[in-house]
Ligand SMILES: CC(=O)[C@@H](O)[C@H](O)COP(=O)(O)O
């Protein structure tokens with residue numbers, strides 16, 4: 716069964732729109748999303764705290780009962796937060812501080828030493844580690860050498876090309892997934908997944924364990940309601 720981890724960045728975006736406003740209550744939203752059936756909560760505390768703040772991560776740790784997945788570029792501050800909070804999973808992404816959103820996977824060859832050291836440190840804190848990876852099977856061997864537990868397939872290209880040719884869009888993900896499983900890596904996926912493209916990815920990508928979805932899910936919830944939307948997304952994973 717592929718697990719759904721709901722990324723609540725955009726709930727924090729709405730909250731922050733009024734400064735230190737308390738609504739929507741991020742912690743209550745996380746509790747409810749778990750109650751509605753999500754198997755994880757994902758957050759991406761960016762250096763500018765445009766949505767998820769570092770204190771949100773500290774507070775979420777004490778209330779999340781499924782799995783807390785904390786994503787981010789492993790800056791010293793980010794690694795220190797992970798040392799303090801010790802989330803169940805840390806997902807490393809190579810985002811620049813001013814990136815509007817995640818826009819690439821790791822250069823696992825060029826950053827091999829850095830990733831190996833960072834993965835080892837985070838695993839020493841008891842965290843499962845996943846690294847963000849472009850859908851290219853030739854990257855898998857170097858990704859495995861970092862010691863990471865999992866890779867997260869960056870699904871922006873899949874989502875972009877899905878409407879045009881879904882079979883062609885998913886093929887690099889199938890190929891990379893097969894290589895990852897053969898290398899003994901766990902397999903996650905995320906970015907721009909939605910109610911239109913999720914089911915096909917889930918059917919076509921072998922070994923997929925978890926998807927993390929935020930932007931489209933929160934947008935859909937504005938029309939369909941949060942409980943209904945979480946369950947609609949889970950239904951795509953059956
Ligand atoms: C790594 C990933 O694909 C998501 O965490 C994405 O970066 C969401 O970040 P924003 O919500 O800031 O777009």
Ligand SMILES: NCC(=O)COP(=O)(O)O
Pocket residue numbers: 722757786867904905906907908927928929930931
């Ligand atoms: N790792 C992907 C994630 O957490 C959410 O990405 P998106 O659904 O907001 O594009």
